[in-house]
Amino acid sequence: MTGPTAPDRLLSVLAAFDHEHPALCLTDISRRAGLTLTTTHRLVGALTEWGALERDESGVYHVGLRLWELAALAPRGLALRQIALPYLEDLYEATHENVQLAVRDGSDVVYIEWLSGRSAVGVHIRVGARWPLHATGVGLALLAHGDPRFQQEYCAGELESFTPYTITEPARLRRELAEVRRTGVAVSDRQITDDALSVAAPVRAADGTVTAAVSIVVPHADAQVPVLAPAVRVAARGISRALGWQPERAQGGTLRDDSQSTRESELPSGQRRTTA
Known part of the structure; x- marks a missing residue:
């Protein structure tokens, strides 16, 4: 050896x-x-x-x-952050809550941008930090749209627990991933800390593959997922289009926009932005 x-x-x-x-x-x-x-x-x-x-x-x-x-040359690092930042700032200005952008690295999610909000939640995130995919909203969004074989291997592996609410059962995780694909958003409720909830949506590259995820983190007690979900979806869709994604030109015409049912008129007042 x-x-x-x-x-x-x-x-x-x-x-x-x-x-x-x-x-x-x-x-x-x-x-x-x-x-x-x-x-x-x-x-x-x-x-x-x-x-x-x-x-x-x-x-x-x-x-x-x-x-x-x-590092600035990495397409999933600073380059992605630069493109996404205007949309992350819009999401922050509309909500004044914690906003984050992350990518997948193996079995972990790595945060490449973080805008700190006014909420006093137990957020354990900083740029460059990593957490297991199953325990965060951005991680669930990335895992749900990842390679099916990788999903299978991940669900069969050890699922680390951080709070009593962390998903640790493979069957439950598979159901959660299916729900993420169905709704277009991922909700992680008190999985890292027992006072925070995050809502995340996938960000697509020009070829339609999910390359990142954007999320908002709020106090669990005040969380209004039906209000937050459209806002996060619009931010993710804006970043995706800035990266060159055009759902109307999807391969074979079969790839649908996960957030196509979300109109900007559904957003809270002040959230709407003009599409470039």
Whole structure:
């Protein structure tokens, strides 16, 4: 059995940094990466010279701007965020609630934008954070429209619980995903914290595939899903069209707009936007 390759070791150094550990000294990087101090010193030096890491005056290392520049090229990262932001801001201005945009990465949902609302709910989200797909509204929206084989494998796997309301039964999750496909929205009720509810809708790319999801998070006690659902669907539809999705040109004429029954006249006052 061979040991870690040079690329593996390099990536393990970068993986030592996360939201809980944004700044590390050389010893901490060595420990978290599982590498000798000598190897870590050599790799950190190369990464710092290239710009992937930066060293401050105290000798502590941080992620460098060169990685941010590369991340900006990711079609599901900053590029998507830039296109979606006007629609997310419209949704926020109409509701003043927590608004988020997320994409799927394996079995997790990763948040690429977050607009903090006035509601004092136990939101454990920040840009770059990830949660299991089954436990969030955006995750359910992405999973429901994902590859059927992946859905089957996910539902058969271990479903982590965070509150008494988290979906942990495969049969119930399958029913929930079917309901998401039927209604065009996903509702996650108190699955991460016991005071928050989220309503999410899928965002489609130009070819009709679901590439992201947008949601709004509100206090469970005050949630009015029939009012929130049309607003979220309109935001998701706006982002989809900005990405080039045109439901009237769907393949074979069979792909319907999940939100086609939602007219902007259904939105709360002040929510309507002019379609570009």
